[in-house]
Amino acid sequence: MSERMKARTTDGFVEFSLRVPESQAERVGAALRAIVALLPEASETAPVADEDLDDDTLYSPDEVFGSWTPGAAVRAYRLREGLTQAALARGIEVTRSVVSDLETGRRPVSGAMARRLGEFFKAEYKNFL
Template sequence: MLAHMKTQTTGALTDICLTVPTESAESVCKAINSILELANFSRPVNEEGEELYSANEVFPEGHPGMALRGLRTKEGITQKEFAARLGIRQHHVSEMEKGTRAISLDMAKRIGEAYNISFKVFL
């Protein structure tokens, strides 16, 4: 069995990734869940009783630019059209989508206002 550990920046949790033989995977998951129960760890649930996961857990390599690209794609517009609507240069949109340029609070608010979406998605 191989294991890889990564402590999150908050220091409150540690990710442990395991590689186990396929035939043992189910029993290992059950054992880990039992250990988590003993540690009084529980994942939050929604109204339907489904476990909730953070964006970082689902998309560990994700960044706010992915949401920006998703919005632009949903709107069916080019980077140039998106940039024109916000009054910025097209290459700035490209850099934000790639994650090489941070999306400032001011820019997030401008995007949120222009597209009627919460600015917090882009931070």
């Protein structure tokens, strides 16, 4: 695994989500891009080209995410944080084989396990159900 994959990519970032009237979406998007361009860190991130936003092709969730299962969510969060199965297992106080079984779907993600994962990753527990 590359060093970039091992580094946490979420430290120091905050995610915003907002809902605006469709008629104002382009205007709000332009304003947000202008604000981001003013940030000192803006040069470290790749800009979003306006032509990338003009594609009207619609995709189903399956086309975008593939087969999204609770196990896939566990794996995605683990990989996003650059953790091994063993490191995640230590963090949620289970064995590595339990993490492996969760990721492959051999073991279902229970409500209690989803809450444990949510606390560990600081995410909504529903993401793992």
